[in-house]
Amino acid sequence: MGIGFGFECGDDAAIVDAPRRETRPMPENEEAPLVSGGFDYSDAWAARLELVREKIAAGETEARYLLAALERQERFFLLWTKPGMPPAWGPRPVEPDAETWPSGNGIWQATSLRGNLARVPSYAEFRIDLLLSDLAATYGPFDVIAELGCGYGRNLFKLYDANPDRQVRYVGGEYMASGIELAKEIASRHEAGARFNFCHFDHMQPDLSPIGQAQRAMIVTVHSIEQIHRLPRDYFHRLAQAAPEVIGVHVEPFGHQVDPALGPMTREQVKFAAERRWNSNMHNLARRAEADGAIAIDQISLDCFMPRDPFNASSLLVWHRR
Numbered sequence: 001m002g003i004g005f006g007f008e009c010g011d012d013a014a015i016v017d018a019p020r021r022e023t024r025p026m027p028e029n030e031e032a033p034l035v036s037g038g039f040d041y042s043d044a045w046a047a048r049l050e051l052v053r054e055k056i057a058a059g060e061t062e063a064r065y066l067l068a069a070l071e072r073q074e075r076f077f078l079l080w081t082k083p084g085m086p087p088a089w090g091p092r093p094v095e096p097d098a099e100t101w102p103s104g105n106g107i108w109q110a111t112s113l114r115g116n117l118a119r120v121p122s123y124a125e126f127r128i129d130l131l132l133s134d135l136a137a138t139y140g141p142f143d144v145i146a147e148l149g150c151g152y153g154r155n156l157f158k159l160y161d162a163n164p165d166r167q168v169r170y171v172g173g174e175y176m177a178s179g180i181e182l183a184k185e186i187a188s189r190h191e192a193g194a195r196f197n198f199c200h201f202d203h204m205q206p207d208l209s210p211i212g213q214a215q216r217a218m219i220v221t222v223h224s225i226e227q228i229h230r231l232p233r234d235y236f237h238r239l240a241q242a243a244p245e246v247i248g249v250h251v252e253p254f255g256h257q258v259d260p261a262l263g264p265m266t267r268e269q270v271k272f273a274a275e276r277r278w279n280s281n282m283h284n285l286a287r288r289a290e291a292d293g294a295i296a297i298d299q300i301s302l303d304c305f306m307p308r309d310p311f312n313a314s315s316l317l318v319w320h321r322r
């Protein structure tokens with residue numbers, strides 16, 4: 001696998017996905033600063049791009065095996081950084097007395113379910129690809145399925161693999177150039193006929209023009225709005241304008257905005273989100289867009305995704321354009 005296995009993860013090391021705050025100028029007519037409060041994913045996606053290029057140089061030609069290699073890497077390693085040094089993969093820490101699989105990985109994984117701390121086997125995984133595939137079947141057919149803040153596009157690739165639909169255009173919008181580059185690298189090795197397009201997108205100034213001509217669009221976000229402390233107040237209005245018929249599907253940690261007392265982990269999540277300046281206004285803005293008649297909310301389900309980080313539990317919001 002080749003990159004940085006010997007890297008030392010001492011006390012002063014940090015996981016690359018550690019928060020680095022970024023402030024942006026206040027737009028006109030906003031009563032408080034509009035800020036993006038999240039991680040800088042540039043290094044995170046660049047390190048994965050390097051890994052994928054190593055696999056390609058070693059002869060790998062298929063997108064699904066490149067994705068599998070990335071997932072395998074993340075089961076065993078985390079990306080660590082130290083001041084003044086480039087990020088490097090280091091072992092995923094296991095508690096000293098933890099029960100482990102023969103591979104050395106912990107058997108139990110902490111998670112949050114309906115606001116409560118739970119432990120599940122570490123190979124248990126929520127299948128977002130299947131959820132998205134079933135939602136696409138329920139509300140579709142769609143001309144376009146777009147993920148905003150898509151990283152390297154793994155949700156779109158997995159959604160396609162769950163139900164290969166060559167009639168659909170899959171559009172990934174991402175803020176970080178390294179994420180777009182990796183997504184394009186993988187897409188270029190996807191099977192012929194699949195229609196993927198990756199481009200720059202910023203939640204702070206949502207431009208939906210890459211969706212192009214479409215009658216019906218499904219717009220998805222997965223743990224990306226979380227990165228934006230305060231979305232622009234017309235965010236959902238703008239998404240709803242992307243096509244004549246639009247369904248929005250958001251898998252985001254906004255449950256604590258709806259019911260901060262859902263359970264003990266939800267109360268922890270309130271603190272976690274505030275400390276990191278993660279999103280604080282998504283639920284209010286969706287309600288405001290509904291009150292304005294721009295969207296109708298179809299479903300909100302709280303902390304139902306079995307996250308790998310129990311402090312960052314995902315909830316589901318589904319809406320449609322009115």
Ligand SMILES: C[S@@+](CC[C@H](N)C(=O)[O-])C[C@H]1O[C@@H](n2cnc3c(N)ncnc32)[C@H](O)[C@@H]1O
Nearest residue numbers: 041149150151175176201202203222223224227
């Ligand atoms: C936790 S990752 C999730 C990536 C992807 N949705 C997934 O599930 O694999 C958060 C993503 O949001 C992106 N992001 C951060 N700020 C953004 C912004 N202002 N506009 C669009 N995407 C942004 C990050 O670069 C990163 O790729």
